Amino acid sequence: MKLLTVITARGGSKRLPNKNLLKINNKSLLELSISFAKKIVSTEEIIVSTDSEKIAKEAKKLGINVPWLRPKYLSNDKSKSIDAVLHAVNWYQKNISKVDGVLLLQPTSPFRKISSFQKALKKFKNNNCDSVISVNKVHSHPLWCFKKNGIYIEPYEKTFKGLTIRSQDLNPVYTVNGNLYLVKTKYLTSNKSFYGKKTCPLILNSTEEIIDIDTKEDLNFARMCKKKQ
Numbered sequence: 001m002k003l004l005t006v007i008t009a010r011g012g013s014k015r016l017p018n019k020n021l022l023k024i025n026n027k028s029l030l031e032l033s034i035s036f037a038k039k040i041v042s043t044e045e046i047i048v049s050t051d052s053e054k055i056a057k058e059a060k061k062l063g064i065n066v067p068w069l070r071p072k073y074l075s076n077d078k079s080k081s082i083d084a085v086l087h088a089v090n091w092y093q094k095n096i097s098k099v100d101g102v103l104l105l106q107p108t109s110p111f112r113k114i115s116s117f118q119k120a121l122k123k124f125k126n127n128n129c130d131s132v133i134s135v136n137k138v139h140s141h142p143l144w145c146f147k148k149n150g151i152y153i154e155p156y157e158k159t160f161k162g163l164t165i166r167s168q169d170l171n172p173v174y175t176v177n178g179n180l181y182l183v184k185t186k187y188l189t190s191n192k193s194f195y196g197k198k199t200c201p202l203i204l205n206s207t208e209e210i211i212d213i214d215t216k217e218d219l220n221f222a223r224m225c226k227k228k229q
Contacts (some may be wrong), residue, residue: 001125004045004099004185005037006088008081009059009107010070011052015215020055020107022219025226029107029213030055034062036112037105044096049088051075067091081106082192089185102188104181110222111208112179120202124182129200131183135174136203136210142173174201177210 009030013019021028027035030048037046048059051070059066068091074084081104089102101124105112120132144163145156180202181194188194204210208225211218 001100002045002097003041003101003103003182004047004089004092005041005103005105006085007033007037007046007048007059007064007105007107008084009033009048009050009052009055010075010079010084011050011055012075012077014077016213016219018054019213020050020052021058022213024110024219024223028058029110030058031062032110033105033107033112034059034064036114037103039114040117041103045099047088047092049084067095082194086189086192089188093185099185102183102185104183104194106178108213109177109179109209109211110213111206111211111225113206113209116202116204116209117180120180120182123200123202127200128198130187130196130198131181131194132200132202133181133194134177134179134202134204134209136177136205138173138175141167141170143170174203177204178212179204179209 009020016022020030024032034046043063046064048056048064048066049070050056050066051072053069056066056069070084070087073079074087085102085104093099123129124132142157143160146153147156183194187196211222211225213219213222
């Protein structure tokens with residue numbers, strides 16, 4: 001099976017400027033994702049999609065293919081990650097070779113384990129699924145969540161049965177954490193999505209793996225976790 005690994009690293013970030021080049025233990029978030037990708041595929045099967053000259057320069061220093069700077073319409077605050085991935089996949093298949101699957105790695109998830117990727121790949125190959133997405137169990141169950149309605153609150157879910165229900169009686173609920181997305185190329189290009197009826201979960205339990213850096217507080221927490229390793 002031939003996999004293309006796409007690392008999306010936009011230059012702009014309002015809440016955390018130059019986010020993808022910020023460092024944890026002397027390695028940028030971009031480098032951490034590239035280092036992981038190199039452990040699972042060849043450098044020829046890794047592509048960095050960015051609109052930043054600085055990010056492109058660092059990726060090239062690490063031996064990674066950056067064939068173009070991402071178009072402006074794929075690089076603004078409202079741009080969707082899926083569109084950037086499709087742009088990269090379409091270019092790669094047209095100019096390099098066809099691929100069976102696509103792995104999306106976002107630099108904002110700095111900690112990944114080879115063992116977790118291997119589990120994802122095994123699920124991908126053996127379960128007739130269109131994609132595998134990393135998730136983790138949520139602590140704030142949606143059946144206990146509320147939304148504001150005027151000066152009052154009301155249950156977020158219509159199936160709300162009251163706060164008296166025991167936590168152990170609630171079915172587990174999971175949230176996407178962004179650590180990895182693995183999808184069949186055909187499904188991705190046809191449906192323009194990583195998620196479908198045949199999406200298998202890769203359930204992550206470690207605190208480090210589910211970190212998604214979006215704020216300075218997230219970055220400081222990641223740095224603290226790295227020191228403890």
